Amino acid sequence: LMFSRGQRGTPRTVALAPLVEAALDSVRPALPSMVQLVTHLSGAAAPVRVDPLQLEQVLLNLCINARDAITGAGSVTVAVRPLQADGLACASCSGTVSGECVELRVEDTGHGMTREVVERIFEPFFSTKADDKGTGMGLAMVHGIVHEHGGHVLVETEPGRGTRFRVLWPAEGTSPEEATSGAAQSSGTARQPRPALEGTVLVVDDEVAVGEFMRELLETRGLTATFVPGPQAALELVTTAPGCFDAVITD
Numbered sequence: 001l002m003f004s005r006g007q008r009g010t011p012r013t014v015a016l017a018p019l020v021e022a023a024l025d026s027v028r029p030a031l032p033s034m035v036q037l038v039t040h041l042s043g044a045a046a047p048v049r050v051d052p053l054q055l056e057q058v059l060l061n062l063c064i065n066a067r068d069a070i071t072g073a074g075s076v077t078v079a080v081r082p083l084q085a086d087g088l089a090c091a092s093c094s095g096t097v098s099g100e101c102v103e104l105r106v107e108d109t110g111h112g113m114t115r116e117v118v119e120r121i122f123e124p125f126f127s128t129k130a131d132d133k134g135t136g137m138g139l140a141m142v143h144g145i146v147h148e149h150g151g152h153v154l155v156e157t158e159p160g161r162g163t164r165f166r167v168l169w170p171a172e173g174t175s176p177e178e179a180t181s182g183a184a185q186s187s188g189t190a191r192q193p194r195p196a197l198e199g200t201v202l203v204v205d206d207e208v209a210v211g212e213f214m215r216e217l218l219e220t221r222g223l224t225a226t227f228v229p230g231p232q233a234a235l236e237l238v239t240t241a242p243g244c245f246d247a248v249i250t251d
Contacts, residue, residue: 012051014052020104045080046082071111123140125213215227
């Protein structure tokens with residue numbers, strides 16, 4: 001629901017390092033004893049505007065993915081630092097990232113990923129894990145939460161050489177000291193509501209859960225969406241009313 005409906009929670013202007021440090025209390029019990037948690041949390045980073053509970057969801061999902069990528073002993077590193085981005089490429093939306101950011105990095109010493117897997121990891125329900133190890137929605141939630149807060153995600157990985165997720169949050173124009181005191185919680189620039197879309201879309205997918213999810217997602221954005229579970233039904237619809245649909249989304 002958080003991913004599909006764009007729920008932003010209640011963003012506040014906060015210093016990221018102490019927020020991450022507090023959220024790590026939820027992460028540590030999820031790591032086995034052979035996996036070391038390493039932290040580098042810079043208090044010099046500018047504040048960001050984020051919902052604390054959603055930030056915790058992002059951190060927890062990234063750390064769980066890091067844990068599951070490690071076989072046997074290893075380490076998960078969580079870091080916060082200021083960053084001046086210059087033309088970096090977001091792995092989940094392909095947008096270009098520039099400007100003053102605060103980076104949240106989660107890095108593991110696990111098995112890494114191929115380029116083909118990286119291209120799909122933010123898709124809802126996509127997973128390389130066994131059926132009993134997740135729903136495939138963890139990184140989709142990361143994508144949804146981060147982008148609703150104006151951020152982006154970078155991924156650096158190679159098979160056999162671990163993975164590094166870098167979440168870049170746009171920096172606010174206040175100092176970390178002001179943010180932690182609570183005086184600047186209302187000083188950030190509010191993002192404009194996302195405009196509603198217009199049009200009629202046909203969704204074709206042989207997985208009913210995926211198709212219904214896409215239909216609901218499109219309708220929350222203002223579109224009129226119809227889902228059919230196969231190509232023959234889609235062909236009949238388009239043949240009967242050729243001008244009925246503005247777009248078709250199909251696997």
